[in-house]
Amino acid sequence: MLEEFRQTLADGLQPWSRSVQFWVRAADIYTGYKVCQIRAGLVKDVEVREAMWERQHELAADKMYSLCSELGGLFLKAAQILGKPDLAPAAWVKKLVTLCDKAPATRIEVVKQIIEKELCRGFDDVFERFDEEPVGSASIAQVHRARLRSSQTNVAVKVQHPGVEYLMQVDIHNLQAFVLFLQKTDIKFDLFSLTKEVEKQIGYEFDFLREANAMERIRNSLTSNNKKPPVFIPRVIQDMVTRDVLVMEFIEGTPIMNLGNEIAKRGIDPGGKIASMAKQKILQNLTLTYGQMILKDGFFHADPHPGNILVCKGSEVALLDYGQVKELPESLRLGYANLVLAMADNNFSRAVESYKELGICTVRNCSDGEVELLKLSSRMFDTRMPPGVTILSPFSEESSLNKIAVQSFPEELYSVLRTIQLLRGLSVGLGINYSCAEQWRPIAEEALFKAGRLKGHDMTSRRRGIFSRIFRRGRD
16 A cells, blocks of 8 residues: 555656756756857867867766766657768767667566556467567667567567656657747747647657557559658558557668668678669659658658668668658648748749748848848758758758748648658768658649649740759769
């Protein structure tokens, strides 16, 4: 009785404990950067300033790693975004990239109980073999490899962690309060709207029935749009899906973050021509997939972080985890198609028109507003890195956000923004600099043409053969 009371008390205090830990750690990291900013501003020597910032990045990376790994939940998802090589300092990337699929695993006894309860069958009646060590454990669920007794099929069994949904809601509310503070003090961007969309998407991730339907819908679409689908999508095992358990086809492959090591193991130079061709094929297939999903269907997988991408035989790609999917309203799908053309053509007036259509409200603080607006568009919605630039920090002095403040940003568009940022991180990690806007141009033109917003003679992609030279300009 006493032990039960203690457990109830501990469960009741856990949200408060998480909130206190978050605010203490977030304030420590934020204060460290503000102090470094003041100190660096007093130093004239460039090399000394850079050394000061490098040291600060290393200190902050250790603290952010502790926050994300110890609190887990939503903060593991934050690590996936903050650990991108094109966005964060190298010290952050080195630390945070190790957190993919590193969430604490649910005990195997609990996993078996959940499976039996959800599938209404005896565990041993369903599985001939079940690996107790999970293949991966993320913030919401963990995945085990198993073999079905009835069909002798190798499957992946995704099981939801019990009790984490409420804690993630606590985390998102703390994060929303923090970004409101940042908007008032440091960042001229409507981050709060983005966190509202994150809150909505996280709620969806806890419904595996919805995820299974999304997998089938996207697979059917890619199959109908291509002679051969550009990516593999696991098949759902019928009658083995509930809100908390999802059984699907197991796909063999190498996580894309381990691709360099795998290539080296086979005696191939990771920086050589063969490896470069394989990487280009991988990125080409991923980018084609996302162009069709976003611009053609308006329904897309919205979580292409490295832990969700496998490289299979022949440099084929498998796209996993459909917990985060997004369906764009028709107006936003076409508005984004218009913006893709603006970026591909460096068309200032079309970019301004697209912002109005998308509902992105900005305030210009510079004389060359249209130029900076197009530059901001490329930073947010294209994968190409500017020449000589390795990190696109929204907080740097050169950032377009210092010249154009984004006062309001549609929540519905956040998933597109996040997807582009993750694709750019992948391309930087693979060492390939390219423009997804250029690759998506024919798909965007087709979408606008079918909607009656573009005439046939304006569809320049087919005349120029743009799609056939996807990466020609992206090797710098």
